[in-house]
Amino acid sequence: MYDGGKILTGLILGVVLLTFPFWYNLGRAAKMPEPELTAKAKQAKYCVEPKSYMKAYHMDLLNKWRDEVVRGGSRIYVGFKAKEYDMSLQNTCLKCHENKKKFCDECHNFADVKPYCWECHLEPKEAKGEK
Numbered sequence: 001m002y003d004g005g006k007i008l009t010g011l012i013l014g015v016v017l018l019t020f021p022f023w024y025n026l027g028r029a030a031k032m033p034e035p036e037l038t039a040k041a042k043q044a045k046y047c048v049e050p051k052s053y054m055k056a057y058h059m060d061l062l063n064k065w066r067d068e069v070v071r072g073g074s075r076i077y078v079g080f081k082a083k084e085y086d087m088s089l090q091n092t093c094l095k096c097h098e099n100k101k102k103f104c105d106e107c108h109n110f111a112d113v114k115p116y117c118w119e120c121h122l123e124p125k126e127a128k129g130e131k
């Protein structure tokens with residue numbers, strides 16, 4: 001009457017399916033984001049400021065840039081190694097980090113932050129199908 005083997009298989013399958021979202025997400029949560037550098041960024045070798053600063057404070061730098069531009073001051077920012085940059089999200093940051101999805105978003109999705117900047121600022125046009 002009862003097929004022990006089938007019941008057991010069914011039970012195991014049930015447990016696996018029920019807990020699937022749990023362990024599937026565990027695997028994903030453990031994976032640290034790996035922001036990709038474009039060929040252009042690699043060629044530049046360094047960012048506007050040293051990497052450790054950029055990693056932790058890029059949002060503060062962007063706020064500073066916005067404030068200075070909007071207050072009508074100079075648009076020139078002197079960064080790391082005295083290199084000069086035009087203070088622009090679109091024309092500077094995203095000209096070098098053109099792969100927003102694989103760079104900015106890679107971290108932001110992981111950290112669950114959604115900068116609202118793109119309601120007004122243009123995102124780079126990335127190749128269709130690229131995520």
Ligand code: HEC
Pocket residue numbers: 035037040041042044045046047048050051054055058061062089092093094096097
């Ligand atoms: C001229 C090219 C260039 C420009 C312009 C540029 N970056 Fe970068 N960025 C780089 C490079 C190259 C690195 C990697 C630096 C390293 O490894 O030392 C980097 C690193 C970073 C990192 C750290 C990534 C990590 O893996 O931790 C962040 C965040 C970042 N940039 C954001 C920005 C923002 C925001 C702007 C505009 C304010 C900007 N970048 C402008 C080339 C650029």
Ligand code: HEC
Pocket residue numbers: 033035055058059062093094097100103104105107108111113114115116117
């Ligand atoms: C190395 C990972 C990493 C990369 C690469 C990165 N970000 Fe971020 N970004 C973060 C984290 C983490 C936060 C949230 C920090 C916090 O809340 O204190 C953040 C926050 C921000 C914020 C503030 C959002 C808010 O709502 O407060 C802006 C704006 C921003 N990032 C812009 C950018 C742009 C533009 C790029 C690509 C050029 C970029 N970031 C690349 C990790 C990254």
Ligand code: HEC
Pocket residue numbers: 062063065066069070087088089090091115116117118119120121
């Ligand atoms: C409601 C629309 C709006 C939103 C949302 C917005 N901005 Fe802006 N931003 C502007 C306008 C308008 C200017 C002025 C442009 C100019 O004078 O060149 C500006 C200028 C800037 C500048 C300096 C000039 C430039 O070309 O980039 C920076 C940097 C900047 N914003 C960063 C940000 C960041 C970072 C966010 C998200 C955290 C953001 N903005 C969200 C409208 C917006």
